[in-house]
Amino acid sequence: MEFREHRLANGLSIVAECNADAHTTAAGFFVNTGARDETDEVAGVSHFLEHMMFKGTPTRSADDVNREFDEMGADYNAFTSEENTVYYATVLPENQDRAVGLLADIVRPSLREEDFTTEKQVIIEEIGMYADQPPFGADDKIRARHFAGHPLGRSVLGTVDSVGALTVDQMRDYFRQRYSPGNMTLVASGRVDFDKLVDLTQRICGDWEPVKTDRQVPDHAAHHGFETLTKESATQEYIMQLANGPSATDAQRFAAKLLVVVVGDDSGSRMYWDLVDSGLAESASMSHHGYQGAGLFMTYLSCDPENAEDNLRRVGDIFRRVESEGVTAEELATAKSKTSSRVVLSGERPRGRLFNVGLNWLSRQEYRSVKDDLDAIDGVTVDQIAAVLKRWPLSKSTTVAIGPLATMNSQQ
């Protein structure tokens, strides 16, 4: 296992974790742009643009792009988050050049108006699909409420209105501003020929013109509150809570990851025993998300509406108890076993390593091996978890519920 990095003169970074024993090669362009970099006028453009990347380039039609990925037998896709947009493919090592060449071409798309108009309909269908699925848009609602006015409060999908009103010229402007080579990283993992990777990237991407990009990272004060949204046709009540937590650059993030395993893992955690094993809730879990300049603990609860208020009070009790008493050494040891095992299992696939290496690089310009992560997990102490809880109490949160209930008691 060897880590390599290189930067082209125009600012494009290339990083790779090369593993000569791997069966496959994974590669992807990680772009430092997402919903947080948008304005109200172009809400949803990052995600829409992700779709448009597969619609063709000056030398390829959309059919060509799809056909060529399929001809390699590539496993490929893309995703957009609050702060990143990622285009990736896993292929057999013999297809490294072809896959990287194709990825590098599609991230310089034509953005033709006709394709834009057709794809807009697909995006509107995607928004409609998510609106029909739990939690029925409550995820966007709570984010907007918790981050009120802060860029991380923006929706990745946007709305039918914002996407409907978007013009192709606005998208082209956004592309020019955000897809500068200095704002992108080509990441590779698995069986990678790094020298060939650099040569090819230099040839294809070397003349991409850099422009200055920046990102607003304002401070944010969490806007706590409680909101009940009524959706009579829903069977269950879905409740989300957001509390602040360590950011993606904070050294306390490892303690935060272990804390959520103790408190809210989907099996064997305090929330699991109190709410799920007992049958009081269909699901009750918690996760940590680190961003640039901010972090979140997210709690998700789904249950029979009749039990919703009581369950929410139980979650509140769990939070207050862990804040006052901390976690036990035994709980921490179990959480370490589970987390380490997950790191090892996901690390066996080049695809799993691609996201780990890429997102670490985007967040911190840092390479971390599987062993680095295992050591960091192993080093977390009960006191460090107590320190996380002191700085970011779980009980100080924003809550949004959606389901059949008209009102809920917000006293938890």
Place this chain on the structure above:
Amino acid sequence: MSQKIHSHVFDNGLTLLAEPIASLESAAFTLLLPTGFIYDAPARVGVANFACEMMLRGCGSRDSRTFVGDLDNLGVERGESCGASHMSFSGATRAANLMPALAIYADLVRRPHMPADQLEAGRMVVLQELQAIADDPAHKVMVELRRRHYGDPWGRPSAGEEAVLESADIDEIKTFFATHSRPNGAILAVAGKIDWETTVREVGKLFGDWKPIDVSPPSDGEHRRASEQLDHESNQTQIGVAYNSVPYNHPQYFQAWGAVGALSGGMSCRLFTEIRERRGLCYSVYASHHTLRDRGSVLCYAGTSAERAQETLDVLIAELSRLAAGIESGELDRLKARVKSGLIMQQESSSARSGSIAREHYLLGRVRSLDELSKLVDDLTCESINAYLAANPPRDFVVTTLGPASLELPDGVS
């Protein structure tokens, strides 16, 4: 790629399969227990799924807390489900922890407590599973499609029927377990960093003295396939379409499967291209070959807003019908590339391999090596696929819709 798949059948009928993969640090298992929902009495669909939930609540020397705690301390990433023919229990962890994990699962399938005082908690879990499906229209439409396409018992909803889940008592659940859980017909597959000799010896200690029992296979009920449109308050209308195909053990399976590979699987395939790329009708559209041991089907899905649902259904049926005219060599080449990569990618996941070899053994009665599978796929020709399609054109579609739109069903729909 060097690959060896070991197998051993114990005297009690349990099949053990093992695929050592030296490049991995992990090991995974899949245990298929022949206690799926087809064994439920026709009026008691849901007892098997309820039993599966109750089996997780303590076994052997462990109560439910120590059961979960010990697996967590072993770092076992696990899952379980109640399928048609089998309940499936699977897990993956660091290789050294595989055997201790299997010892716990031996207790689970042989000595579960199914404690009466946890019955009501278990009932709430399985009932809420139904509620979650009711809130997820894309999932629900496929449950309703399988019910109308396959009929009883193969098309039963795996989560069970609400009235049964509400009324089952602990005796009924324990009786179901006692009269169905057995080694004969069970398959245990392990893959990853393992040693065959040790595995067969240790598994023999854990499962070798498990007594077989006779269970009669369920018979098919009367069934007339029929389309149906179900009302649902939502933005989108969900569309499911099913038609008959051949099962995995059929001599023309790869032809049938190859034809579906032209419809769906990659972004250059027909459904994605015609429905999403050209017309922008859907975000999600797919077709997949679904196989049981003695019958197979093609199941298709599309979700779209109410006003575009009719066009989506019309284009979908038109594309299925057009398939009868045959596929082109480029489509087959891309399918072969996809399969070749997919088989190699599986080698990087112990869980993927343990699941694959277990399922293949159930469907075929043996496991093909990756070389054998590759050769079967390499040998596929457009001529053979098109001859299959000419003799077996997609037809007699069953359509299930869920949503606000009421659609006119095209010709050729049952």
